[in-house]
Amino acid sequence: MMRIRDLKRKRGRAAESVWPQSWGGSYGRGDTFPMGDDGTLKGVERKGSELSLTLDYNGRTHSGSLQWAAPPTLDAVEATLRGQIGKPIKEIGDVEVK
Numbered sequence: 001m002m003r004i005r006d007l008k009r010k011r012g013r014a015a016e017s018v019w020p021q022s023w024g025g026s027y028g029r030g031d032t033f034p035m036g037d038d039g040t041l042k043g044v045e046r047k048g049s050e051l052s053l054t055l056d057y058n059g060r061t062h063s064g065s066l067q068w069a070a071p072p073t074l075d076a077v078e079a080t081l082r083g084q085i086g087k088p089i090k091e092i093g094d095v096e097v098k
Contacts, residue, residue: 051081
């Protein structure tokens, strides 16, 4: 088993962590945006070989994509994250992929 926080992708010869990912969205003057483990998971959608995640932070929706080198499988990570919708990003990192 592997924790969500331990998912990695290859960058050349190095492996980098993909959780928590960078979050994007539209911003206006004075807005704050999520950093790292901020926010609550709002949605999970499969897009090809990656997952598109949405989160709520301070009443606004932000998005990010999650792509890693298997294992675990896309199906396993997707199912695990769908079961975490509504939970804080900070807690999700320690969840084990089944």
